[in-house]
Amino acid sequence: MPRDFRRQGNLYSSYKSHHTYKCLIGVAPNGAIVYVSNLYEGSISDRGIVEKCGFLEYVNPGDLVLADRGFVIEDLLMARQANLNIPPFLGKRSKFTAQEELQTRRIAKARIHVERVIERVKEFKLLSGNIPLSLTQISDQMVFVACCLVNFQEPLVK
Numbered sequence: 001m002p003r004d005f006r007r008q009g010n011l012y013s014s015y016k017s018h019h020t021y022k023c024l025i026g027v028a029p030n031g032a033i034v035y036v037s038n039l040y041e042g043s044i045s046d047r048g049i050v051e052k053c054g055f056l057e058y059v060n061p062g063d064l065v066l067a068d069r070g071f072v073i074e075d076l077l078m079a080r081q082a083n084l085n086i087p088p089f090l091g092k093r094s095k096f097t098a099q100e101e102l103q104t105r106r107i108a109k110a111r112i113h114v115e116r117v118i119e120r121v122k123e124f125k126l127l128s129g130n131i132p133l134s135l136t137q138i139s140d141q142m143v144f145v146a147c148c149l150v151n152f153q154e155p156l157v158k
Contacts, residue, residue: 021131023143024049025121026058027114031156033121033147038140046071056080066110113156120150 020042026035037053050056050073059065061081067073074084087107088100096104122128124146131139 021139022046022049024053024055025118025147026055027117029110029157031113031117033117033151036144036147039143047073047076050076066107066114068111116156117150120153120156121146124149 021039022042022044023039024035024037024046025033028034035055035058037049037055040049040052044052046068050071056076059077059080059082063077063080063082064085065073065077065082066085069086069089071084071086077084085107087104088096090096121143126142127146131142135142
């Protein structure tokens with residue numbers, strides 16, 4: 001944890017309830033990591049990362065981006081003539097419609113591969129625990145190398 005109180009606040013993730021860094025990892029349908037952003041302080045939103053990291057430069061018209069519910073980036077993708085596919089929200093309802101249920105299952109079936117890829121990245125010892133502040137300068141490269149090494153592992157999707 002940094003000594004600078006402002007930096008402590010920026011690194012704090014209310015979602016994780018501790019100090020973190022975040023990055024955006026793009027995964028192709030075959031399970032390969034195709035995009036890795038730099039690391040951002042834990043207080044940044046998912047939308048904030050997408051806006052800052054340069055990911056949108058690689059989005060082409062007609063692309064489909066699959067994401068979690070928290071990624072409210074549909075307007076950013078629409079500007080690139082791309083589509084966002086996120087699981088439906090229940091809102092104040094008690095259950096999904098039959099069509100929403102089917103859509104949720106289809107998305108979950110694809111998202112499990114993304115979760116498995118991210119788990120592989122986190123398994124690297126250097127990334128699995130606390131990263132010392134002395135390594136902050138090279139932390140972006142550490143994550144990038146871990147992602148490259150994951151791509152050399154046995155494929156997740158056959």
